């Protein structure tokens with residue numbers, strides 16, 4: 180279970196996250212939507228401590244960290260509980276696919292090499308990239324790279340995987356294979372917190388959709404409710420705009 | 433003008449060749465120490481480690497801003513005067529110290545630039561999986577930065593080989609020192625120094641070829 184209590188992030192005078200309260204159950208798939216520049220990435224990055232939250236508490240599993248008193252040790256512990264999938268894949272360019280996946284097990288969890296590689300090979304099979312085990316990121320397609328990045332996140336065995344617009348940098352031809360892998364993870368009830376503009380993914384996969392604007396949660400609920408019967412005018416407005424610019428999204432489920 | 437004394441020149445080749453190993457050793461040892469020091473400096477600069485960062489900036493500025501010959505004299509003549517324990521500092525040690533610090537100052541900046549050039553998102557990815565700063569540097573950043581910096585570092589190594597010739601001013605009989613002595617004995621200065629020049633030239637040419645080869649190899653790295 181993940182619990183954020185009054186989580187805030189300020190950049191100087193700018194309040195980017197404004198006292199966010201959020202609880203995510205184990206195995207829950209939560210999708211965050213909202214206009215750009217409203218703090219969606221910052222929220223995920225704070226959970227992973229890629230940004231230091233200004234105040235509030237973050238609890239993941241049985242680890243709880245108060246932002247104001249977070250020590251280096253707390254931060255490392257929190258990062259080990261949370262895995263991150265970046266928009267631009269961010270694979271280690273000097274490591275092959277299998278090494279990218281095994282890296283965390285070897286270096287952070289200090290597994291013996293054989294064990295780590297065995298686990299990495301299992302994950303490669305799962306993400307359908309066994310034949311790319313020894314390929315470097317530079318020789319893989321965007322879709323393959325993002326699948327390896329998801330594999331790297333899976334290897335962490337983290338409580339939650341945080342996805343920050345995982346398909347936004349992809350050529351359209353690779354989007355489906357990445358969404359497919361995410362659906363597979365969702366079906367296994369891997370806890371996921373996903374920022375995306377893929378409304379069809381939100382509609383089909385999410386247990387809960389959260390609409391964020393101005394660093395606050397404006398509205399949340401099951402996708403059927405948010406998409407068909409949004410209550411807040413800001414949510415309605417956003418959905419109208421995004422559905423207009425993305426005709427591929429079905430209007431009715 | 434007299435004709436070139438070719439016979440003397442040919443006879444000089446084996447004599448001078450005996451001093452080439454010392455020249456290469458000075459540069460080789462200097463390069464190893466300079467690389468280690470430069471990596472440390474670069475990491476200090478990139479991570480902006482307080483105090484050390486400021487000291488490093490001053491150090492680099494000094495060793496880039498003053499002539500190598502002045503630095504060599506400082507180590508050779510100056511240090512023993514300051515620290516009586518160092519009265520026995522010999523020319524070879526002083527040369528290696530000077531070369532190390534002088535070239536570390538230059539190489540630190542190349543390595544720093546190469547480190548900064550490694551895609552920032554990989555740093556975030558490494559931190560996100562719980563790596564420490566040290567692990568991040570050792571496993572992700574430095575291996576990539578090294579490949580970028582290597583051609584430039586090779587250039588500095590070539591410069592360093594040529595710079596070892598200054599060691600003769602500290603009484604070290606390396607290639608340049610030996611040539612000087614031979615020339616002083618025979619008065620055939622032009623012949624002696626042209627032989628020495630050709631020897632340096634050949635060594636540098638070999639290294640340049642190696643550098644080209646490495647560059648081609650490195651451009652293909654990580655792309656399988």
Ligand SMILES: Nc1ncnc2c1ncn2[C@@H]1O[C@H](COP(=O)(O)OP(=O)(O)O)[C@@H](O)[C@H]1O
Nearest residue numbers: 190193195213214215216217218219220221222
């Ligand atoms: N490092 C930073 N320094 C200052 N402002 C930032 C920084 N990172 C993000 N911001 C600001 O925070 C706001 C939210 O950014 P972000 O979380 O990336 O939004 P989103 O992911 O919803 O598009 C933006 O206005 C952005 O300019």
Ligand SMILES: [Mg+2]
Nearest residue numbers: 219220221344
């Ligand atoms: Mg964003």
